[in-house]
Amino acid sequence: xxxxxxxxxxxxxxxxxxxxxxxxxxxxxxxxxxxxxxxxxxxxxxxxxxxxxxxxxxxxxxxxxxxxxxxxxxxxxxxxxxxxxxxxxxxxxxxxxxxxxxxxxxxxxxxxxxxxxxxxxxxxxxxxxxxxxxxxxxxxxxxxxxxxxxxxxxxxxxxxxxxxxxxxxxxxxxxxxxxxxxxxxxxxxxxxxxxxxxxxxxxxxxxxxxxxxxxxxxxxxxxxxxxxxxxxxxxxxxxxxxxxxxxxxxxxxxxxxxxxxxxxxxxxxxxxxxxxxxxxxxxxxxxxxxxxxxxxxxxxxxxxxxxxxxxxxxxxxxxxxxxxxxxxxxxxxxxxxxxxxxxxxxxxxxxxxxxxx
Numbered sequence: 306x307x308x309x310x311x312x313x314x315x316x317x318x319x320x321x322x323x324x325x326x327x328x329x330x331x332x333x334x335x336x337x338x339x340x341x342x343x344x345x346x347x348x349x350x351x352x353x354x355x356x357x358x359x360x361x362x363x364x365x366x367x368x369x370x371x372x373x374x375x376x377x378x379x380x381x382x383x384x385x386x387x388x389x390x391x392x393x394x395x396x397x398x399x400x401x402x403x404x405x406x407x408x409x410x411x412x413x414x415x416x417x418x419x420x421x422x423x424x425x426x427x428x429x430x431x432x433x434x435x436x437x438x439x440x441x442x443x444x445x446x447x448x449x450x451x452x453x454x455x456x457x458x459x460x461x462x463x464x465x466x467x468x469x470x471x472x473x474x475x476x477x478x479x480x481x482x483x484x485x486x487x488x489x490x491x492x493x494x495x496x497x498x499x500x501x502x503x504x505x506x507x508x509x510x511x512x513x514x515x516x517x518x519x520x521x522x523x524x525x526x527x528x529x530x531x532x533x534x535x536x537x538x539x540x541x542x543x544x545x546x547x548x549x550x551x552x553x554x555x556x557x558x559x560x561x562x563x564x565x566x567x568x569x570x571x572x573x574x575x576x577x578x579x580x581x582x583x584x585x586x587x588x589x590x591x592x593x594x595x596x597x598x599x600x601x602x603x604x605x606x607x608x609x610x611x612x613x614x615x616x617x618x619x620x621x622x623x624x625x626x627x628x629x630x631x632x633x634x635x636x637x638x639x640x641x642x643x644x645x646x647x648x649x650x651x652x653x654x655x656x657x658x659x660x661x662x
Contacts, residue, residue, distance in 0.1 A: 313367075314580040314588075315570040316360060321587025323353035324594040327446065328628065331599055335606075335616040351500035352555075354449050356563045357595075358511045361453060362518020363567055365460060366468075367526070370519075373464040381461045388457045390647025392592070393431075395639045396450055399596050400428055403444045406600070419443070434507045441503060446599050448503055452511035463516055468523040473533050476524040480517045480564065487513035488556035497553035514560055521564050525571050534569075541565040593635035598628050 330350020333339075339347065365388075372380045407420035421442055427433040428443050434451040441448055468476065490509055496502060499510060524533065540561050548558035587594075605624050606613050616624075 313364075313571050314585050315573050316364065316567065317588030318580050318584035319566070319570060319588070320357070320360060321584060321589075321591045321594075323356050324591035325587070326350045326353040327595060328598045332602055332616075332621070332624070335613055336621060337615055338618065352559050355499050355510060355514055355560060357449065358456070358514035359518040359521065359560060359563050360567055361456065362515035363522040363525075363571075366519040366522040369460070370464060370469070373461065374469070378461060384461070385457060387647035390644050392450055392453065394643030394646070395593060395596055395635060396431070396447060398635070398639050399444055399447070399600065403600055406604070407443075434504060436505060436508060438504050444596070444600055446595055448507055449511065450596070452508045453515075455508060456511055456515040459512060459516070460519075463519050468520060469526075471523070473524055473527055473530060476520050477533070477536060479520045480524075483513050483517040483520070484557050484560045487560070491556045497555065499556055499559060517560065517564065518567075521568060525568055529572070537565045537568055590632040590636040593632040593640060594628060597631050597635055601628055601631060
């Protein structure tokens with residue numbers, strides 16, 4: 306975001322917490338010693354990805370909509386360049402490391418069925434979760450980055466909608482329609498969970514929730530409005546109660562709860578209240594955490610673990626520490642330099658001038 310836009314550090318912190326929720330989800334089969342009450346929560350870690358999709362739409366609308374409003378379709382190339390510079394360098398590094406690992410498995414005659422070479426071109430092009438395959442492969446969490454690419458391509462079309470002029474109630478109805486349509490589609494496909502059949506439902510989830518996130522940001526930009534706040538609180542209560550009474554309500558209940566959380570945390574951030582720096586840091590490195598933790602856990606088990614079905618707490622703590630360190634280093638050495646690739650020639654000229662000053 307530019308300096309003229311609000312710095313929503315509360316959302317940054319939430320992003321970090323959500324990334325670690327995904328980490329816990331992917332290691333849950335190795336921690337049978339966790340209390341059942343904790344495991345019941347960890348088993349829902351896949352929902353953090355739906356939170357990411359909504360948050361992505363919210364933040365990208367906040368950061369890019371004004372440029373499209375001013376320049377129209379001509380803003381598209383720069384927008385896509387910035388987004389690719391944001392996600393692809395780290396994505397490519399993790400894919401290259403995974404390719405090296407798969408090659409090592411092949412050379413040592415070990416099972417490499419999770420790394421099908423025939424699907425590698427799809428992963429290189431970030432198209433692996435556009436309905437071309439029937440199972441996750443290679444670096445599994447990268448499936449959501451694949452669908453995010455589709456959302457970025459959709460965003461210029463979303464900006465054509467008169468969201469900045471629409472009334473609050475039209476935006477609320479639009480959000481409800483998007484989530485209702487997504488849930489209805491999942492139900493029609495035979496799924497009552499958001500995390501089911503990711504190769505065939507992931508793209509649907511991403512595009513619907515990303516677009517709803519854009520509408521949510523347009524609603525939030527209207528400023529404080531008591532009836533809107535009461536409506537969102539009511540929606541969150543209904544969704545929570547419905548989900549508790551009927552777990553099959555998840556496809557519509559959780560997105561509504563997540564949207565209300567994002568809306569009110571954004572309001573909290575707008576007040577200027579301080580967010581603890583460690584939580585903000587977790588959010589800043591969350592993309593690296595999300596994209597690296599899965600393969601890191603595989604490599605960690607090979608090196609340190611005897612029984613993958615029951616990893617002791619002290620080794621889990623070591624894995625967490627290594628994941629944090631790797632995330633921080635990847636953020637500093639890959640993400641931050643990579644973002645410079647998305648800067649325009651004019652911005653690069655200004656950067657050089659500032660450096661000489």
